[in-house]
Amino acid sequence: MQNVKGTFDYVGAEQALRKKVQSVIEVNFELYDFDSIETPILNEQELLASKYAGGEEILKEMYQLSDQGNRQLGLRYDLTIPFAKVVALNPGLELPFKRYEIGKVFRDGPVKRGRLREFIQCDADVVGIQGPEAEAELMQLASTVFRQLGMDVVISWNNRQFLRELLACLGVAAADELSVMLTLDKIAKIGRDGVQAELNSKGLDAGVTRNIIGLISMDNPTLEQLTVKFDLGASRGAEEAAVLQALIDETGLGLVCRFDPFLSRGLSFYTGTVYEIFDETGLFGSSLGGGGRYDDIIGHLVGRDDLRYPAVGLSFGMESIMELLLEREMPTALGYVLVLPIGKEQTSLALKAAAKLRSAGIRTRVDASGRKLKKSLTSAASKGTRYVILIGDDEAAQGQVRLKDMRAMSESLISIEEAVYTIEKSLP
Incomplete structure (x- = not known):
């Protein structure tokens, strides 16, 4: 008798700590005026495999099954698509609509430290706010939660539209944008040489590859430096990023937020701001949470690709948070x-x-x-x-x-x- 690989039982002091972490997150979701919702674990496979539903890599990891009526179903692999479905099915929702959900999701992927096949996600999303004030508030929420958990973190952020504009200035063709973004997103793991090797394998023009290597060789360039260097001041992505940077500076979030021009996150549905949360020391490599703006998903689900529902979300990585907390010290059971x-x-x-x-x-x-x-x-x-x-x-x-x-x-x-x-x- 044994657990399925990538699933665990949690008992005693460890489970008490898990519940404490979830409680801190949930209390702050409520404090920031997000409403609780609950969505089904079982979903139609067509919904989960929709055009904007997470990218090819996640779809490969989706648990697929059929019921006795031979309907093709799948287990949810995140809480974002089910939330988008809720908005799409309820056109009368008053906007902006802020929701949170804490629940299990499932991915049939490789198992490693901090990455399981059955795990809990803790998500907050808001739909109906076009400007970056929604992103700034979610960053404040993340900062508050980790401060209360006694964890020093860095929130790395970028704007995917800005990164597209930057790559276009370097000569990257539109057809190659996503592929190059995914490679740049791995720079912290594979280094500059690894990035160059991957770019060479993509068959890019040698001059374009040199331009990209020149970019990543810059010493921690700021948003302002890149905007000036590549004359992007009037571009949409640069403007969006500049407004968010101003909010970060004015609210004191600059103490925890760091601009990262190469961050794109793997999911293809992000349309603007993206952010990822890491342990400040850098000794713990796994992400502790992340999110971003995804303005196209809901319109696609209602059959209107031309209709944009501005939406942005934040997800806490429960398993990674637990890994880091357990690494520090084993919790003691609740007193009684x-x-x-x-x-x-x-x-x-x-x-x-x-x-x-x-x-x-x-x-x-x-x-x-x-x-x-x-x-x-x-x-x-x-x-x-x-x-x-x-x-x-x-x-x-x-x-x-x-x-x-x-x-x-x-x-x-x-x-x-x-x-x-x-x-x-x-x-x-």
């Missing part, structure tokens, strides 16, 4: 109060005491297993339990409980109401 009846006849009193603790919002466990007292206390101490409530014959006769503080190595005979008050005062 242990209520321990000494003797079966005290079980009902223990349950009543636990009910009062839980009514006060205190996580409580009742141990009515009948184990020896010393063994139960040793087990509680090993799990970091601070408070144990003992109820034996003497305590029951006096209508009280014995509260043990395992940290202070003290105990007192008090009422359950006093015990609840004492424990509440010590909670963080």
Whole structure:
């Protein structure tokens, strides 16, 4: 008996940490006024394989199946296409519409560190805002979440339209744009020599390849430097990027956001801004999240390629975030109060005491297993339990409980109401 490759069970302290991370993300989704939605895991294969649905690479990884009616179906591989479907099916939605969804997605791809076949995505998207203020707000959201998780990150960003304009200045033909973008997107992984080797294999004109190598040899060029050097000031992509750069500078996001002229992200449906989130130290190579603008998907789904629904999204990489957090230190289990009846006849009193603790919002466990007292206390101490409530014959006769503080190595005979008050005062 074993799990399918690329899937895992999460239990104990690790699962507690996963839920904590998801809670931080969800609380901030709500704080930024995104509405929760839930979409089906099962979708029509035609929807998932639509022209703008993620590119050929992801479609190869889509789990495909058929039902008893021989309908061709697939498991969702992200949460963006299902969201686009929701907007397309509900033309009466008031715009702008902001939504978030946290759910499992599935990809039949290679398994490696931080990349699984069944994993959780945490997405926020907004449709109906044309300007880059939507991107800036999502960057603020990402910055807030990682700050609360105690993680120092860098948000690398670019504009794909600007990159297209840049490549055109270098002589790259429109037919080769996407292929060259995908190669440039890998520069951090394969280096300049790797990029040159890939470009040579594409059969590009030698002069064009030299121009591209000259570009990537520049020392961290800024948006302004590239705009001036290639005279792109009046181009659409440069204007969009300049407005976003101004918002980043004016809101203090410049502390975490870094312009990267070679970032394009692999998905072909992005039409403007793209961004990707990385560990600031650079020691952890996997992306911690990302997103971008995709103005063409929804119009395509409603059969109107000429109709643009401005949309932009952000996705947190739950598995990569967990990998990095677990790399730092193994989480401890959530603390709880242990209520321990000494003797079966005290079980009902223990349950009543636990009910009062839980009514006060205190996580409580009742141990009515009948184990020896010393063994139960040793087990509680090993799990970091601070408070144990003992109820034996003497305590029951006096209508009280014995509260043990395992940290202070003290105990007192008090009422359950006093015990609840004492424990509440010590909670963080």
